[in-house]
Each structure stands twice: as C-alpha cells, then as structure tokens.
Amino acid sequence: MAHNQLNALYSDLVRAFDARPSDLQTCGSLLSKLKIGLMEAGLLLPQGEPNLQDLVIARDILEIGAFWSIRTRDVPSFDRYFSQLQTFYTDFSSTLPPSKREYPIRGLNLIRLLTQNRIADFHSTLESLPLPAEAVSENPYLSHPINLERWLMEGSYSKVWNAREEAPVEEYKFFVDYLMSTIRNEIASCEEAAYESLPLDDAKTLLFFTSQSDLLTFAQNRGWQVNLTEKTITFSRKTEEQTEIPKDKLIARSLAYARELEQIV
Known part of the structure; x- marks a missing residue:
C-alpha cells in the first residue's frame, strides 16, 4: 500500500471515529485495510529506526x-490491539511523544x-506500569480499576455499581457492566441458598437492577417463579440427592473388625 493511500485511509478513520456518534461500521472496514497497510510498511511491529511521524x-x-x-x-479484538500497542508504549516510549489515549x-x-x-x-x-506508585494512584484512568479490584475483594458490590457513573471514559462502563453481571449471578446463588422467596422490590435492590423488567428477565433466565399479583419471587431449588447409608454392611464390617482385634489380643 502506497504511503499516500495509507495517510488518506488514516484521515478517513479519524473522521469516522470522531463523528458523533462514531461510525463504527466504517471504522471497522478502514481498520482492516489499515492493519494490512501497516504490515506492508513494517509499522505494525516496527523495528529499527522508522520515521517518527x-x-x-x-x-x-x-x-x-x-x-x-x-x-x-x-x-x-481489544486484547489483540493492546498487545500490538505494547511495542509503542515500551520500546518507543522515549522516542514518541506521549499519547493522551495510552492510560485510558x-x-x-x-x-x-x-x-x-x-x-x-x-x-x-x-x-509493570512505567509510573511511580504516587502517580498511579493519582491517575484517574488507573485509580478507577484499582478501586474496583479493592471493592471486589471486600465484597463492596454497591461501590462497584456506583463506580459505573464515575467512569473516566465511556468505554469503562462496558467492563463495569460485565463485572456487575458476574456479581449478580453470585448474589443470585446466595439468595437461592438463603431464601425460599423474596419480595420483588427487595430482589431488585439486592441485585442492583434499576427496572422491574430487567429483574423479570433475569428471573426467567434463572428459572425463578414470579408472582406479579403478590409481587414475590420464589427461587427454584435443586432436589437434593439423598445417599442411602448401608447401615447393615457398616455394622457387619465393624463386628468383623472387632473379632479380628480380639483374636490379635
């Protein structure tokens, strides 16, 4: 791919990405072409001393x-892009000007x-971050996940939920929502073990839902019984398997051991 063509596609990508809202379909198409262009130009995994610009x-x-x-x-896809960026963030950190997108x-x-x-x-x-500890804690893009990890370890799920609105960039909310989905399933398992039923409003609060329709969808997926008239949820319990204890065999075996002990003595 010619250098001029690469620059033209890059300009189109910036324009599509900066649009409000972003033209994600166009961005995806342009990124596929640009990555091929970067590979051909030796810039996807740069080596040596390529042009700074x-x-x-x-x-x-x-x-x-x-x-x-x-x-x-x-x-x-994010994982792949992040891996490819490591060369720029580490090997060329002293060469390239700082990027405003690096820490987000x-x-x-x-x-x-x-x-x-x-x-x-x-x-x-x-x-491994190239920052002193004080700078890490003061960086809003890094302190946010640090706080999330601490609250998860503490079991302070309400703080994790509230952190969604404090996300430093919009993209963070996607992962916070993912975390809350995992947390909801853990809480739901605890509710099933601890209660036979709960009022709808209590269940909605415990599971951090803001609307009843979301709660009802979640309840349906878990196989819970919902009574809209009484406004309650009844949890489905798995039938506990009862293992029959072979009492006669245990008694016979114990008596046999006793007789053997008597013969030894």
Whole structure:
C-alpha cells in the first residue's frame, strides 16, 4: 500500500471515529485495510529506526482500534490491539511523544483482567506500569480499576455499581457492566441458598437492577417463579440427592473388625 493511500485511509478513520456518534461500521472496514497497510510498511511491529511521524500514525490507528473494539463489544479484538500497542508504549516510549489515549487504554486492560478473574495478572500488570506508585494512584484512568479490584475483594458490590457513573471514559462502563453481571449471578446463588422467596422490590435492590423488567428477565433466565399479583419471587431449588447409608454392611464390617482385634489380643 502506497504511503499516500495509507495517510488518506488514516484521515478517513479519524473522521469516522470522531463523528458523533462514531461510525463504527466504517471504522471497522478502514481498520482492516489499515492493519494490512501497516504490515506492508513494517509499522505494525516496527523495528529499527522508522520515521517518527509514521510511528505516531501507526500508534494512533491501533489506539482507535482498541477503543473501537470496546464500542463494538469485541473483547478478543481489544486484547489483540493492546498487545500490538505494547511495542509503542515500551520500546518507543522515549522516542514518541506521549499519547493522551495510552492510560485510558491501560486502564481498560486492567479492568479486562478483572472481568476475567485474572487477579495475579492484574497485579503484575499494575506493577509493570512505567509510573511511580504516587502517580498511579493519582491517575484517574488507573485509580478507577484499582478501586474496583479493592471493592471486589471486600465484597463492596454497591461501590462497584456506583463506580459505573464515575467512569473516566465511556468505554469503562462496558467492563463495569460485565463485572456487575458476574456479581449478580453470585448474589443470585446466595439468595437461592438463603431464601425460599423474596419480595420483588427487595430482589431488585439486592441485585442492583434499576427496572422491574430487567429483574423479570433475569428471573426467567434463572428459572425463578414470579408472582406479579403478590409481587414475590420464589427461587427454584435443586432436589437434593439423598445417599442411602448401608447401615447393615457398616455394622457387619465393624463386628468383623472387632473379632479380628480380639483374636490379635
């Protein structure tokens, strides 16, 4: 792909991404072409000493791709874009000018690790950040996932829910919603074990739903019985398997052991 064509496609990508709302379909089509162009130009995994401006453009394309992945709810795609950006964020950190998108993307990656329950990877990634500890805690894009992880470990699920409205960028809300889905299922399992039934309003509050229709959909998926007249939910309980204890065999075996002991003595 010619250099001029690559720049033209890049300009089209920026225009489609910055539109309100973003033209996600056009972005996806352009990103596919641009990644091929970056590979042909040796900029997808740059080596040696490439042109500085070309590196900035390549990094910008991949960063837009990372945000596009979240907006289209394609987490594996985000993972690939983030991996490709590591070369720019590490190997060329002293060469390239700072990117305003770097730490929002790093923060998104941290929350992604939380949603996948990769706590060890979360902490190792946090420790590898090129910032002192004080700067990390003061960075809103990094402090947000750090707080989420602490609240998850504490079981402070209401704080996780409230953090959705405090997200530093809109894309963070996607992962917070994902976390809340996991949390809801854990709470639902506890409710099934602890209660036979609950009032609808109580169940809605406990599960952090803002509308009754969302609660009813969730209840249907869990196989719960909903009584709209009495405004209650009855939890379905799995039939406990009762294991028959072979009493006669145990008694006979105990007597046999006793006789053997007597013969030994």
